[in-house]
Amino acid sequence: MVTRERIPSLIRDGLFLSSGVFTLIVVMQPGASEREITAVCDRLRALGFQTHLSTGVEHTIIGAIGDRSNLAGVNLETYPGVEKLVPIMKPFKLASREYHPDNTVIDVAGVQVGGERVVVIAGPCAVESRKQLLTAARGVRAAGADLLRAGAFKPRTSPYSFQGLEEEGLEILLAARAETGLPIVTEVMDQRGVEMVAECADMVQVGARNMQNFNLLRDLGQLDKPVLLKRGPSATVEEWLMAAEYILSSGNSRVVLCERGIRTFETGTRNTLDVSAVPAVKLQSHLPVLVDPSHGTGRWRMVAPMALAAIAAGADGVMVEVHPCPEEALSDGAQSLHLERFAGFLAELRPVAEAVGRRM
Ligand code: PEP
Ligand code: MN
Numbered sequence: 110m111v112t113r114e115r116i117p118s119l120i121r122d123g124l125f126l127s128s129g130v131f132t133l134i135v136v137m138q139p140g141a142s143e144r145e146i147t148a149v150c151d152r153l154r155a156l157g158f159q160t161h162l163s164t165g166v167e168h169t170i171i172g173a174i175g176d177r178s179n180l181a182g183v184n185l186e187t188y189p190g191v192e193k194l195v196p197i198m199k200p201f202k203l204a205s206r207e208y209h210p211d212n213t214v215i216d217v218a219g220v221q222v223g224g225e226r227v228v229v230i231a232g233p234c235a236v237e238s239r240k241q242l243l244t245a246a247r248g249v250r251a252a253g254a255d256l257l258r259a260g261a262f263k264p265r266t267s268p269y270s271f272q273g274l275e276e277e278g279l280e281i282l283l284a285a286r287a288e289t290g291l292p293i294v295t296e297v298m299d300q301r302g303v304e305m306v307a308e309c310a311d312m313v314q315v316g317a318r319n320m321q322n323f324n325l326l327r328d329l330g331q332l333d334k335p336v337l338l339k340r341g342p343s344a345t346v347e348e349w350l351m352a353a354e355y356i357l358s359s360g361n362s363r364v365v366l367c368e369r370g371i372r373t374f375e376t377g378t379r380n381t382l383d384v385s386a387v388p389a390v391k392l393q394s395h396l397p398v399l400v401d402p403s404h405g406t407g408r409w410r411m412v413a414p415m416a417l418a419a420i421a422a423g424a425d426g427v428m429v430e431v432h433p434c435p436e437e438a439l440s441d442g443a444q445s446l447h448l449e450r451f452a453g454f455l456a457e458l459r460p461v462a463e464a465v466g467r468r469m
Contacts, residue, residue, distance in 0.1 A: 134195040135171040145190030201350045203357040209395040215363045217335050218292035218311040220255045222365050223397030227462045227469050228426035230294055232258040234441035236278035244433040246285035252452040257291040262298040264316050271439040279309040303328045312337050317369055320344055320352050330359020337365050342372045346389045366398040370405035379407020382415050387422040403430040403444040412446055413454050417461045
């Protein structure tokens with residue numbers, strides 16, 4: 110298991126060789142002599158690279174990690190015994206663990222995301238009415254949620270489906286925060302909405318369908334608000350980290366990632382929740398990562414088991430949809446936990462969080 114304590118030692122042990130900001134693989138010719146191999150290693154170390162030797166049946170391979178600019182004007186390929194050079198350039202930098210070896214902890218209106226405590230974001234898919242949202246907010250607050258979620262702008266597959274209450278929805282969210290004190294997470298759908306949503310939200314959510322809306326990401330990079338970046342339904346982990354890099358490189362260092370399931374051939378669930386993305390991100394990046402088992406499965410009965418799996422895998426928290434009356438929800442009722450079940454759900458998570466050295 111990749112625990113938070115183990116990550117620095119994994120870096121020390123060189124397991125990050127292939128995920129460095131710049132990694133160079135030097136393939137030596139079959140039969141290259143000891144002396145030739147040593148000469149290449151010595152030169153690389155003199156250039157500030159760490160080297161790792163791998164001796165195979167035919168080839169010896171030298172892995173080197175360091176600063177690319179130190180290689181300017183150095184013709185390693187001309188050294189005796191060198192067959193070829195294979196540069197490996199990880200495209201993300203600010204999001205990488207090499208750039209920032211410790212886990213980043215992000216403050217969301219006083220709630221620390223990415224620290225020892227596992228955080229819980231809960232609330233309905235959409236703001237439907239004042240009564241619905243305030244009932245949900247009071248309920249999740251009483252049960253122990255850390256942040257309130259609900260969309261005022263909803264990205265719907267069909268233009269005929271409920272699209273959200275928009276500005277009125279944001280006002281209702283503000284009323285819920287004023288009453289319960291819960292910080293708000295809500296989605297921004299396009300560049301036009303950034304200012305309005307950021308004024309209300311304590312954390313601005315980028316929906317899965319917008320993960321590669323690069324102009325939107327750049328605009329969010331200018332904000333002084335944390336961003337919750339959901340993984341695109343067909344995005345690789347690397348593409349997801351590149352999307353985070355857009356926000357980081359535009360000046361906003363407060364990015365929280367959220368795995369919400371990817372598109373596969375499986376039809377029994379709405380999406381396939383990729384729990385393996387949690388350690389995959391943790392190995393490569395310092396950013397906090399949450400899991401959304403509601404959109405990840407589409408079925409409320411699967412939400413608790415997958416939330417447990419997420420926490421066991423090292424997630425920094427979960428985001429779950431909770432509705433006072435899921436049967437009547439205007440969106441995502443089938444995957445929403447009934448408000449009355451929410452306290453029981455949290456009670457199930459606690460022992461697993463403690464088992465992996467976290468608190469709730
Ligand atoms: C949501 O959180 O309500 C939502 C629309 O999620 P996603 O973008 O992951 O589909
Ligand atoms: Mn939803």
